[in-house]
Amino acid sequence: MTTRTLIKNLVASEDGPVSVSGWVETVRDQKKVQFVVLRDESGAVQLVHPRIFADDGTPAEDVVADTISALSQGTFLTASGDLKHDERVKLGGVEIKLASLDIAASAIPETPIADDSAVDKRMDWRFLDLRVPRNALIFKIQTTFEHAMRTWWIDRDFIELHTPKLMASASESKAELFEVGYFDTKAYLAQSPQFFKQMAQPAGFGKIFEIGPAFRADPSFTSRHATEFTSVDAEISWIDSHEDVMRMHEELLVAGLAAVKEKHGDAIRELFDIEVTVPSTPFPRIPLAEAKRIVAERGYEVPRADDDMDPEGERQIAAYARETYGHEFVFLTDYASSIRPFYHMRHADDAGLTNSYDLIFNGVEISTGAQREHRIDVLTEQARQKGLDPEELDFYLDFFRYGVPPHGGFGMGLSRVLMLLLGLPNLREATYLFRGPTRLTP
Template identity: 55%
Template sequence: MIRSRVHISDLREHIGRTVTVRGWVNSLRLMSKVQFVIVRDNTGLVQVTHKRDDGPLEAQLEALTPESAIKITGRVVGAKVKLGGLEIIPEAVEVLNQAAVPLPIDEQTGIEHRLDWRFLDVRRRPAAQLMFAVQTTLEQGMREYAYAQGATEMHTPKLMGTASESGAEVFELGYFGRSAYLAQSPQFYKQMAISAGIEKVFEIGPVFRAEPSFTSRHATEFTGIDVELAWIDGVEDVMAFEEQMLAHAITKVTDTHGAAVREQYGVEITVPTTPFPRIPMAEAHDILRKSGWDPESVKEDLDPEGERRVGAHIQQATGHEFVFVTHYPVSIRPFYHMRPADDPSLTLSFDLLWRGLEITTGAQREHRYEVLLRQAAEKGMSPEPLRDYLDAFRYGCPPHGGLGMGLGRVLMVLLGLESIREATFLFRGPNRLTP
């Protein structure tokens, strides 16, 4: 008789019956009279209890090693054990793949070495498995909102013939005798889609940044969530879209995983109210000055400490974990950001901070061809490498704007993780290209 697999979380429905469980050996306690094997699948843990009898089953259990993949068939019984008050009395054991010993990592292993053995690290830690379940639900929630707004999901090229945006921080690679570049953003292609008549565009896909940054929030390859919206009245339309999308997605995560996140991470997820607070960059600088920073040290942009201080101030003043910082200076924004008519030294742009960490950059784009040419020239950029991009604005491209959000950073804040390394399956940084 072939028995179908039963997940450990469903064992209570099978008390008194014989079932087959598939999973990994979590731990072994091989006593003089009884053998205890804790088996783990992706739904939980169960104790397998076998009284020694000098039989073949005893020998099989004795030969097991931690993390071996096994199939155990046995009867489910109630028992006074911590693991759900159930145990399995085994009738047959099949070793599907014996794990080598000793294991290369344990509970005390530091993160860099754990990343060398990421498959084991994720397998052995329920919190890590939960993180990917949360990631899936978060993306699902964002897609749901975008679809409901009539957005089209696009898949743009990651190989480019010219360096995108400013040309800095891009990876160059050989391409049939010439150079190609890995896209550091789908920005230009999103805008081409707008010019193609696709009114609302979004993409969830890989982004590459050749930044020699060794911080807890930077990666050389990450997943970006990008949105572009046509026929907007102003940058406010873009911010409203993002805050509603995030509120919808975070609500979905809370409903699906809130209790598990509380148990595994000790984090209470708060669903944000909308609208989020908005402050111009000039006001952010005032906040920093009033918090005790030397005004001479306040730069045009916000550094990580400045972001943390601004975020903390807004949370204390409003109770809100999010804040849009708007109207960044022209000097630190790309040439394609639109500038307000009443103050061309600024841009109609924003960053979104969540608990003091920047998770998004967005703006209204400049859609007028002649203005784009002028602004590119002001940045010292030649129009020729930008020709394919600029051509998209010569034949009636509508007003539009969009945003780019880092999925790893969102997960970092959502789950209270210390590093983006923990919010990524296989992290890529300046010193890490493996596994």
């Protein structure tokens, strides 16, 4: 059995016998010579087969030619033949002169989607959509980005956790909860690992991280929301303020984006027309009240009854950060306690503000972080002020009754980062299999 060679390795291989496996991208079935472009997970190569003719010029029996003539786009096969380097070949400077084709699985000739199909149609046929190199590259970038973050954490002695996604009570609030039957009772799908990553602090773990699923029963059809998403979370002990969390967060992102630029920068430039920028540190930091004043001076008044920022306000403050600091990222800090969870620590000199932030990337919020309130009496009172019953939070409050260090952390949406990094129009394209209010398949 001939060993399979990945197509990306053909350029470095010597001329001679070779075997590649993949799927058919195109076929040119000409009178004298046939060409097949075969693609695998690493690239594409041209297969060549000169037709065989008898001495009188009539077509001779030719099994390979007959097989090529019957090929449909998407057919998976193994091709064996002789590799030849030829700089005249536009596709990688190599081609394979075919000796044989072994069909693994034929494809239906009519393809249900095209390059210009609507995104929802493409999501219906996601496994075909992901054969497109541009779309497949998104998940190679995701792999590199996650690996770089994990490396950064592990090199600094963080512990990786896998927290449960079935919970007895809400992890954030009672809104946007998916309720599921659980034997003779009910459970909820975790909106975030918030409670459990905080539990690691009184456990003495010090620094932890998790990359895992989270669920929000949000009936939103915007370009940046999903009902199931991958959350990137970290929590650290012995902090002085949310500044320590922001410093950790920005260093982590620099490590991730530097790895993406080094490994995929050329491909991103070619397929997305995007130049990956590795941001400088520190990222700009703007208190929310000041950000709202800046946005107002730019001619936009945030039309909200509460103290929060809205999407257009985020775009405006991001534009300001680009113009003023030349930066794609900006931290909005010191959010009002009225719009933050009960477990965010409040300013020592102003209980109306919290030691918290949102991180904006290219005009969209990708993360919320904060210093947590670790004093049990203060935490319990803040829960009451938010209308929560401390008895229903008893298991969570237990974490704080036996000693806990000052701590803080963040949660970040992975697909949002990829969407904004690559200039994608919506979250669907940055998610392997998207879940929204009307999509449960494939």
